[in-house]
């Protein structure tokens with residue numbers, strides 16, 4: 001049976017330059033499409049992939065990634081902002097790898113553009129009043 005799933009890969013710093021993803025094609029006969037890729041301020045790599053192939057190969061490929069030290073997250077998680085809690089402090093702006101937060105020049109309010117969010121979760125820890133929440 002063939003599968004195709006969207007996943008977020010978190011690469012620790014030591015793996016950022018390694019050709020880990022290309023081995024998914026060579027060794028596990030999988031196809032991938034990189035939807036987004038970035039490096040966070042802590043130099044962790046983040047990549048959103050659409051990964052396709054036979055279920056058995058997909059499972060082996062995921063096991064290989066996990067054993068290599070890559071953390072995998074499914075994209076079904078949804079990050080939202082609790083507007084009542086946000087103090088517009090701006091702490092999330094530089095943390096977000098995809099630029100989902102921007103200051104609105106006139107009001108100085110921090111806008112959250114959820115269509116840019118890849119649900120990496122970095123803003124959740126960084127937000128002082130815990131306004132960013134993950135919903136499953």
Ligand code: SF4
Pocket residue numbers: 081085086087088089090091092093101110126127128129130131132
């Ligand atoms: S860090 Fe939290 S409180 Fe501060 S602007 Fe971002 S979402 Fe709002």
Ligand code: SF4
Pocket residue numbers: 079095096097098099100101116117118119120121122123124132
């Ligand atoms: S979870 Fe937060 S830091 Fe990560 S992409 Fe979404 S808004 Fe940006």
